Amino acid sequence: MNRRHVITAGIAAALLALAGESALVPAANAQSLQDRLSSGQARDARDSGDVLPALRVISIVRSRYPGAEVLDAELMRGASPQYIIKILTREGRRIDVVVDARTGRILQER
Template sequence: MKSFLPFPSARATGRLALALVAFCSVTMARDLDQDEALRLRQQGVILPLEQVLQNALDRYPGAKLLEAELEEKHGVYMYEVELLTTEGVVRELDLDAATGRLLKDKED
């Protein structure tokens, strides 16, 4: 008679852990350092942060910049910008770093 344990085998657990690591590495954004950002800018791959940031600030006149970072997700470079609006609301905007196009705008 075969007994069934309520827990998966070590092999199954290992496979699940490996699959989760692979999945997370694919879906997570990668932060780029300043040297990589400079190289991409010099190569014309991305727009200057100042140009893209101005587009974000134009959406929320009077807003203050809280944070800006360059990320790569699914092969797309994007600036993630956090703004504090004049109403006291924090907005998180994702902007395509190559075109400046707004990808996401949400309350944070």
Template sequence: MTRKTLISAAVLVALMSAPASAAIPQGEAVNTASPLNAQSWQLVQREISAREAKAIALARVPGGEVVDIRRTSDAYRVRIIARDGRVVDIIVDAATGRIR
């Protein structure tokens, strides 16, 4: 392995262990001229966890209780029972954390 390859691998490992929000701030472009090009960035970009999806959904239905959470290929479906007894399904995008 060359020195450049080892440095690139170390950068990838460091980025993979950091939270996604700390790696590149929301809305900023990826510098494709750097050793970590756009294709490599997509490999290290993480998705949100079920715990994070649950927190996002509960922020939409304050005081609700999560009764089920399921993952599809690209989203979480969080089923919540609201305080007034309504059953609410919140769909949270697994890549961005946005509610659909």
């Protein structure tokens, strides 16, 4: 019984340590989380003509990176809304492609 308590306490301590570390990470990313549009908000922006459809933007990115796998697409709010399309290239590189959501122009690759 005592051994079980020691193991449980060790696991709990490890989880708390991990939780403490991960609690620091969102503070740095809090702004970016607030800047992301929800899927409903993105759909509304697309339907109102404020931004291009995500599938069109993904098509533009795929033409720049043939054979790349699209991992994620996010629409970021702002005066100049941007899509961030996360891809995995055929060579195995993970790249974030930043695209102007109104024009479809690729602004940055990081």
